[in-house]
Amino acid sequence: MKVYRDIRLLRREIGRLKRKGKTVGFVPTMGFLHEGHLSLVRRARKDSDCVVVSIFVNPVQFGPNEDFKEYPRELKKDLALCKRCGVDMVFVPGVRSMYPEGFSTYLNVEGLTEGLCGAKRPRHFRGVTTVVAKLFNIVSPDIAYFGQKDAQQAIVIKRMVKDLALPVKIKVMPIVREKDDLAMSSRNTYLDRDSRKQAASLHKSLKAARELYKKGEKDSKKIISRMRNLILAEKDAEIDYIVIVDPETLMDVKKISGKTLVALAVRIGKTRLIDNVILN
Ligand code: AMP
Numbered sequence: 001m002k003v004y005r006d007i008r009l010l011r012r013e014i015g016r017l018k019r020k021g022k023t024v025g026f027v028p029t030m031g032f033l034h035e036g037h038l039s040l041v042r043r044a045r046k047d048s049d050c051v052v053v054s055i056f057v058n059p060v061q062f063g064p065n066e067d068f069k070e071y072p073r074e075l076k077k078d079l080a081l082c083k084r085c086g087v088d089m090v091f092v093p094g095v096r097s098m099y100p101e102g103f104s105t106y107l108n109v110e111g112l113t114e115g116l117c118g119a120k121r122p123r124h125f126r127g128v129t130t131v132v133a134k135l136f137n138i139v140s141p142d143i144a145y146f147g148q149k150d151a152q153q154a155i156v157i158k159r160m161v162k163d164l165a166l167p168v169k170i171k172v173m174p175i176v177r178e179k180d181d182l183a184m185s186s187r188n189t190y191l192d193r194d195s196r197k198q199a200a201s202l203h204k205s206l207k208a209a210r211e212l213y214k215k216g217e218k219d220s221k222k223i224i225s226r227m228r229n230l231i232l233a234e235k236d237a238e239i240d241y242i243v244i245v246d247p248e249t250l251m252d253v254k255k256i257s258g259k260t261l262v263a264l265a266v267r268i269g270k271t272r273l274i275d276n277v278i279l280n
Pocket of ligand 1: 149
């Protein structure tokens with residue numbers, strides 16, 4: 001496994017492989033890797049000749065009052081995990097090489113980025129699409145892997161790829177959960193024991209949504225109300241949003257019929273967590 005910090009060197013090596021007809025699978029991450037990330041890596045390993053993982057805590061996708069500085073970083077352990085999963089190349093760029101002085105080119109997907117997480121994090125997706133487009137441009141992957149955990153992100157990336165005719169296939173992999181069903185996230189490390197217990201309300205409410213739907217409830221308002229009650233029963237929980245939306249357009253669904261996304265963002269104390277399920 002080779003570790004690259006330099007864009008040119010990584011590009012040169014990938015170019016060499018591509019000329020030999022090798023396929024490249026790519027997993028972009030912000031590091032502090034867990035089984036969620038590794039599920040994407042394993043899938044890439046199955047699909048492609050060469051697996052590239054990027055580890056970059058992207059400052060541009062964090063708001064001014066968000067956790068860019070505190071975001072957990074553990075490069076040594078990440079590299080060991082990558083190696084164990086059969087990764088060929090890890091790209092660990094510095095902030096200056098991704099954002100050279102005078103950087104002023106941003107990519108924005110309109111509409112889809114305005115609701116859900118975009119409502120409270122107004123520049124977040126602009127930062128995500130900008131960095132992902134740049135990473136695609138550097139890595140030239142045949143397939144890139146994203147997690148359903150960040151449902152809106154995956155939808156936005158797919159839109160970007162379609163709109164700009166980027167020559168990459170996007171694969172979205174299922175949410176990997178802890179034993180107690182909490183969706184794995186690097187940010188779970190912020191949760192102390194008590195918050196962690198309260199965080200269980202997120203997936204409990206999603207489970208309740210699924211059960212209500214299975215029993216015949218189609219009215220989104222009623223399902224959301226039940227979810228809200230379950231979450232607000234926790235003392236430190238503050239709901240950012242709970243939505244029931246079309247999984248492609250992210251438009252609100254009032255009466256559930258086809259495939260539908262139930263998504264939420266909740267703060268437990270200072271920690272903002274997201275999770276979702278797909279109905280149907
Ligand atoms: P991050 O490092 O948080 O930017 O995540 C990198 C990629 O891993 C994104 O595509 C995430 O959606 C995906 N990911 C993060 N957590 C999970 C999880 N629990 N299950 C599946 N994929 C995940």
